[in-house]
Amino acid sequence: MSDPQHGQEHGHGHGHRVRADADRRSLAWALALILGFMAAEVVTGLMAGSLALLSDAGHMLTDAAAIGLALVAMRIAARPPQGGFTYGLKRVEIISAQINGITLLLLTAFFIGEGVRRMISPSEVEGVLVLVTGLAGIVVNVGAAWLISKANRSSLNVEGAFQHIVSDLYAFIATTVAGLVVWLTGWARADAIAALVVAALMLKAGWGLVRDAGRVFLEAAPAGMAPAEIGAQMAAMDNVVEVHDLHVWEVTSGYAALSAHVLVAPGADCHAVRQATEVMLREGYGIEHTTLQVDHASPRLLVIGEDGPHCRDPHGPSHPGAA
DSSP: OOOTTTSSEEEEOOTTSOOTTOOHHHHHHHHHHHHHHHHHHHHHHHHHTOHHHHHHHHHHHHHHHHHHHHHHHHHHHTSOOBTTBTTTTTTHHHHHHHHHHHHHHHHHHHHHHHHHHHHHSOOOOOHHHHHHHHHHHHHHHHHHHHHHHTSOTTSHHHHHHHHHHHHHHHHHHHHHHHHHHHHHHOOTHHHHHHHHHHHHHHHHHHHHHHHHHHHHHTTOOOTTOOHHHHHHHHHTSTTEEEEEEEEEEEEETTEEEEEEEEEEOTTSOHHHHHHHHHHHHHHHHOOOEEEEEEEEOOHHHHHHSOOOTTOSSOOSOOEEOOO
16 A cells, blocks of 8 residues: 555746746737738728738738737736636636637638639739838848747747748748739739648648647647656656556646655655755756655566556556666
8 A cells, every 4th residue: 555645746846937038018019010010001901912921811810810819818817817717817828829820721711712823813912012012021020920939939829929920931032022023024923823832831830830829638648758668767667667547738838737646665755855856857858747656566567567456546657667
């Protein structure tokens, strides 16, 4: 039977708080800049008959949504845990990131369809208006990217918004080139090609957000972390006989958590093993929130390598130690 004094030990590094240096003012200025230019771009796109400008505006709409949701999520996620929400509301930012990603994918489908249609039947496009608006868009996106780069980019929302604006910058470069081609040559299909380039960038950004948010919802290990490797390192600690029921997941972006059942040799100091394991996980893998159940291994496990009554329903592979 396990010692009740060490049956379950918890490490609470709490590196998952909303960082105080998350600069909401920078995000708010970037949001105002994008919304103002987006409205002007919609009007100009309709006047010029440019699908590239309208697709750029659609992309900027998702940028604005990402920043707005990030601002809301920061405020909500900062609320302390209470009631049934034992982790607080930190996953709100993941929900908003998922919504943002799905919106990008829906807009991608629309602009691909419209772009193909205009490749087949090109519409008249005012090249000069597209060129001038594209140049202005480059300036606006550089400014917005600079503002967001000053904020806390450990948030999936903020980083997603930053990457969207960078991709939007490339999209405006493509739009500017298209406007120049239409102005100099009159070849209207250049506008449709630029719109398809924008759609491809939106597809990449949208899929990335949906994928990353989906990993959090499915409680997968953070990208780049291998649970098997972590389990082997834990099992290699002094006096560890076995590690099982190992779970590594991401509560929200930048907040990794781990739980495991650790069996140690009879007579070993369970508290010392727990503390050494927590230090290894924090320094080696950046995992600051750990819940470790540390017990002495039963003689049966040591003699014949079979699990005793300490865990009747183990989950996942076991990692035998050298002890």
